[in-house]
Amino acid sequence: MxxxxxxxxxxxxxxxxxxxxxxxxxxPGTHETNFKGRGHTDFWVWRETPPPxxxxxxxxTWPDEFPGPVGGGHLRVVHWLAKTAESPPNEPYKAPEQxxxxxxxxxxxxxxxxxxxxxKSVDYGIMLTGERVMELDDCTxxxxxxxxxxxxxxxxxxxxxxxxxxxxxxxxxxxxxxxxAGTAQGNNKPMRPPAELKLPPGVKPQRRIVAIDREAGKSSxxxxxxxxxVRTDWARPGFALQRMWVVDSAPAKVVYExxxxxxxxxxPARGSVLNVATFPPDxxxxxxxxxxxxxAYFQAMGAPGxxxxxxxxxxxxxxxxxxxxxxxVLEGEITLVLDTQEVxxxxxxxxxxxxxxxxxxxxxxxxxxxxxxxxxxx
Numbered sequence: 043m044x045x046x047x048x049x050x051x052x053x054x055x056x057x058x059x060x061x062x063x064x065x066x067x068x069x070p071g072t073h074e075t076n077f078k079g080r081g082h083t084d085f086w087v088w089r090e091t092p093p094p095x096x097x098x099x100x101x102x103t104w105p106d107e108f109p110g111p112v113g114g115g116h117l118r119v120v121h122w123l124a125k126t127a128e129s130p131p132n133e134p135y136k137a138p139e140q141x142x143x144x145x146x147x148x149x150x151x152x153x154x155x156x157x158x159x160x161x162k163s164v165d166y167g168i169m170l171t172g173e174r175v176m177e178l179d180d181c182t183x184x185x186x187x188x189x190x191x192x193x194x195x196x197x198x199x200x201x202x203x204x205x206x207x208x209x210x211x212x213x214x215x216x217x218x219x220x221x222x223a224g225t226a227q228g229n230n231k232p233m234r235p236p237a238e239l240k241l242p243p244g245v246k247p248q249r250r251i252v253a254i255d256r257e258a259g260k261s262s263x264x265x266x267x268x269x270x271x272v273r274t275d276w277a278r279p280g281f282a283l284q285r286m287w288v289v290d291s292a293p294a295k296v297v298y299e300x301x302x303x304x305x306x307x308x309x310p311a312r313g314s315v316l317n318v319a320t321f322p323p324d325x326x327x328x329x330x331x332x333x334x335x336x337x338a339y340f341q342a343m344g345a346p347g348x349x350x351x352x353x354x355x356x357x358x359x360x361x362x363x364x365x366x367x368x369x370x371v372l373e374g375e376i377t378l379v380l381d382t383q384e385v386x387x388x389x390x391x392x393x394x395x396x397x398x399x400x401x402x403x404x405x406x407x408x409x410x411x412x413x414x415x416x417x418x419x420x
Contacts, residue, residue, distance in 0.1 A: 045072045045081050045121050046208065049391040050102065053380060053398040060381035061362075061398035069392070071102040071118075077153050079206075080123050086368065086394055088114040091214070091292035091312055092420045093366050095397040102394075109143060109161035113292070115214030117368050117394075117415075119170065125154045125203035133157070138259065140222065149199055154206070158199040160255075162224065164294040165213045166287065166316050167191035168370060168413050170390060172207030174200055178253055178261040185209075188372050189249045190318070190413070192287045195224040195296045196253040197261035210392075212368055212415045214314070217293035223258035230299040233270040241282060242274055244409045248284040248318045254298060264298050269318070271301050273343060277335035280322030280409060283343070289313040307345040307416070308363060314417040321376055321404040321412070331358045350399055356381070357401035366419040367395035374410035377403040 047068035054064040071084030087104040088094075089111040110116040123129075130151040135158065138147045143162035150157040158177070169189045176183045176191060177199040185191070185207075195216045200209075218224035232252065241247060247268035256262045269284035288300040290310040309315045333351055336358050340349040348361040357379045375388040379401045386405075387393060397419060404410045 045074050045079065045083060048083055048119060048208075049387070050085055050394065051378065051385055051387060051391065052100075052394045053378075053396055053400065055398060056382065061400055062380055062382045063385055065100070066385060069102055070100070075152070077123065077128070079121060080153060081121055083119045083121070085117040085119070085392055086366075087111065087116045088366070090114055092418045095364070095366060095419045107142070109163040109165075110213045110215065112143075113215055115163070115212065117210070117212050119208050119210050122174070122200065122202035122207050122209075123154050124206040129153045145222065154201065154203045156200040158197060160195065160197045160224065160261075161213070162195065162216050162218055163213045164195065164216045164289065164296075165191070165193040165211050166415055167193060168210040168212075168372075170208040170210055170370070172202065172205045174202050174207045174209060175204075176200060176251070176253075178263055180261070181263050183251060183263070183266060185251075188411070189251065190286055190316070191251045191253065192316070194226070194252065194254040194264075196255050197259070198253060210370055212316075214289075215293040217291070217295055219296075220258075224255055224296055225258055226254045226256055226296055226298055228295075228297050230297055230302060232265040232299045233301050234265060234267050235270045239270075239272060241272060242280050242320075244280045244322060245272075245282040245320045246411075248286070250286050252287075252298070254296065273306060275339045275342075277331045277339065278322060278327045280320070280326060282320045284318045284320075286316040286318060288315050304344060307340075307343045307348060309365065309416050309418045312418055314415060316413070316415045318372070318411060318413050319402070321402055321410045323404050323407055323409070325407075356384075357403050360399055360401045362397070362399040363416075364397055364419055366397070366417045367393070368415040368417075369393040369395060370413045372411040372413055374404070374408055375406050376410040376412060377405055379403050
């Protein structure tokens, strides 16, 4: 059983600066281990921050290292197996051992159960299929498709014994100010959803798990709750943007919370934002949105300059930003609208949007959910 192919769409610009698709097909950066069906697929690698937008090479095929290049990062999907008769026995736990910018203390088998490990990185982990258990030093959590983990340099172990899984990871360099301990800095209070928070009809609460090391050598759960910050668009009933995390430096800080920062659509310089957007069917608002409504939306999202609205644009919510966007369809199907063409993507598909003019158009009859990790770029 080979690694399951995963569709990847990459955007770029033509000679006239118009957005287009430059790649649409199975991501070629597959790396299978000696266990069939177990391995990872690379989607994008960057070696500097901010990453460039104008490269001609397919950065998803570049040689990579774990947890990603120093000063950069990577986007990949890990493919893990369920426990079977072929599963090797778990290795015993041990004292921490360092391997470059990773540390491990055993406990796994690399088939259905990872070692308890720690990486010098901040990771956006997004569950795609199956089921996965995350073990921290103070708790055990079961993850289902759509759940998101923000691992802020914490010790953790992954277990897919029950049914196997695929999980996406956007991993990038972190700043450990106290050496290999990599413990939490500052005292920002973790945010939780207010009791009065009400989601628009058709919008599901987005689970957000944050893990960190409060003390050296011991990981802790910071929060496991739905997103505490949900932004809506009054002109599109059923639209919601649920904020997950913000990074405002490179390397990224090891902190308890970042949603007190104001960034929504646009990341800070040398930083990133992770959002989950729910797009209602266009039919529910089509013909009722013009320049005033679009301007109000982008103003509310803190990005008034992102809009490229014109009456002649292929979609009212066309936008262009100097960012590298990693987009994963979590539910439904949605059409990526570009200057020169359109492409429909479905649950499990990835889009690498490289600073191009675009919009998302839901032409189906039910909501579409897309996780979007946006990185400042050059």
